[in-house]
Amino acid sequence: MADNILMIEDAPAARTRKRRPTIEEDDSYLLKIQKLANAMLKSIRDNELGLETNKSKETAKKRSVRMLSASTTSAKKKRKVPRKYVRMPVVINEVTERLNEFVTNELKGTELQLVIQKRLYYSDTLQSQNRLSIPVKQMENVEFLTTDETRTLNNKVNKIEVLLVGPTLKVYNKPMELTTWNMQSSVNYVLKSHWFEFWSENRACLKEGSKIQVWSFRRGRQLCFAVVCVEKPGGDDQEDVVA
Template identity: 30%
Template sequence: MSKFLSKILLPILMREAGMCDVGEENLMIENPNMIIRKLQINDIEKNCGPVEDVEEEEYGCKETEQDDDDDACKKLKEISVKKIIEKKYEAALKKPVVEDPLENDSIVISSESSERKRKRNSCKRKAKSNGRSGEGSSSRNNEKNRTNPREVPAPPLPIQFKNAILDIAQGRTVSEVKLVIQKQLFASDMAKDQNRFTIPANQIREEFLSNEERIYLSRYASKGRKVAMEVKIIEPLLGEGTVELRRWDLKKYSGRSSLSYVLNKTWGEICENNKLKTGDVMQLWAVRVDEELVLVLVKLA
């Protein structure tokens, strides 16, 4: 009973699904082997595209009611189906391989996105460095960006200061005209409560002290305070005066110490009398009149 129903219902279902027409449905009811062949060809068309109808006569087998159980005919049908599949696969293999354009596009997009990330990160780092607050961080950034002051070309000593030196010498021998430092006046140099002009040792262009003077300035007058040496000075407006020269040994948080010399005592008066201000570029020269040390302070235009 089940065989009878499958032979009749299956062709009807295939017609309802659009896999055959009315004529093929009747043939399938009369010849059940056509159902197998139709299902095989339909499966091939789904995977490999439409196929041409294969005449069973080519392979020496024609569908009739008498050969329903013929094993040889079934084998020939399988062979025919295999040949159709092989032809379709061979045709598919012969098609030129087209490169997927999205692959290259994805590479370009990924590289562009990585470039955007790199630029965004660099912008963030710049924003962080610009947004840092505090005197310590800003001073460290300034030190990194600042060129070595000793490498900046220095103008020569102006003629009016040379004449002022000769007036002080009064016939004595003038020698060893040396540029000690060329620097910009900072807020710390102009602070009234500090009252000193700093000469960092690592910015000194030429050694201007004798051995005896260096030994003398390294001594202590009291606990934590070095001795001072009084020196004549020619001021920027060509006035004559005196100033104290001291040595400073400053200890840093890292444990290291830095050496500086300072001009103090009358430094505040010199700034006021010569109208000096923060940002002025100054030169400090050292001159020997016989063996006496004389300093010359020049304000550059």
Template identity: 35%
Template sequence: MEVNGLLSLKDIEGIHVDQTLSDFDKLLLIAEVASSKYEAQEKEEKKYKRKEANHRMKRSNKRRKLDMATLPMPPPELPEEFKERIKALGGTQVEMVIEKALYPSDWDTNKCRLSMPFGKAKEGFLTEEESTHLAKPKETIIVPFIEPSGKCDKMTLGRWDMKKSSIYVLKTHWNMVLKENGLGQNDVVQVWSFRVGTEQQLCLALVVVSSSGCNHGGRDGGEAEEDAGTSYKAN
């Protein structure tokens, strides 16, 4: 006996069935067993969803605790050696752009970039002209860049627009910066901006605030951070 190809006597295999029952009574029994199975399955699915939600919440809380534990309050001033280096270059308008812990997406060698979310980066470190330029698809700015070691090189500053947010990214030589400066997961860094010359060229400097001791020097693969699982349009 089968109903619409969905319920059949197979649903009550292993259950003693009074063979004197009418087809209608058997149908009721099948429906009752199928309902019980459905409820049990639904209960398991809800249990799994609660487990997943708790897991996501724990990870979110862990990240918030990490930020609270590693980001000094108030943030320290720019170290003297950087002040002297910037002064020697004739730098002015020195200001901190962002302070953040390095997450897996920042030391993933496949991504090769440092992300600076709009919501965390200081507003106004770019001129109106620079902001307009970066807002155009695939446009970037080449900026002189002082590494923690004091080495000065050039980096590419870009902007990525995602579905719900946007981030600035520093790329080109980022993997080399990680390796040569021994940076790893959860190290806390600051990005500072300053201006040089009559044309007020934008320059950036990277300062290590604290080191976790987890020196990976870059790695392949890894979990994403602010842009995890989000498609983006690289500007």
């Protein structure tokens, strides 16, 4: 009987040895699992951050490309492309023939030569401008001045008083001045002083868009000019310049 009691009392002890691990072992096991889980989470986070960084870099790169493209397009729109002058055939008609006869026979002029053929621009008709522009790049003849006249235009005086004949072959009764204006890429000749008044008196002939010719000639030693209209606005070759 005693032996049976001892066996019964010993049984719980044996079962106790087979129980689950102790609390310390549980804590150690959980700590290992937590470390593994943290390591996995860190790895996943790093991968995600790496993807996000790459995406951010890609997005920033695309944004920069778009901004550069937009800036280039805007610059192209704002940039003024220089207009290239296309030289048109010189017009010879009854107007030029009458001018030749008038200068030679009536005014006893000499050295008649075409200086420029151009369209009469809007700026040539403005009172605020009060000048006729003679762009050097469009001139038919740049050697119409004497050495002394060239020297005068290059010094501080920078002007020569000239006589002017209008499109109706009438001598204008007020003296005009020839001078030069320094442009960005060249030097232009300019007829000024009483130009707007002259144009106003001849506006029926010198309409904006008309093709005009400016001729130079001499009366004795005096430099003179004649301005005539050889083609009305809206001619077949209206555009003398192209982009």
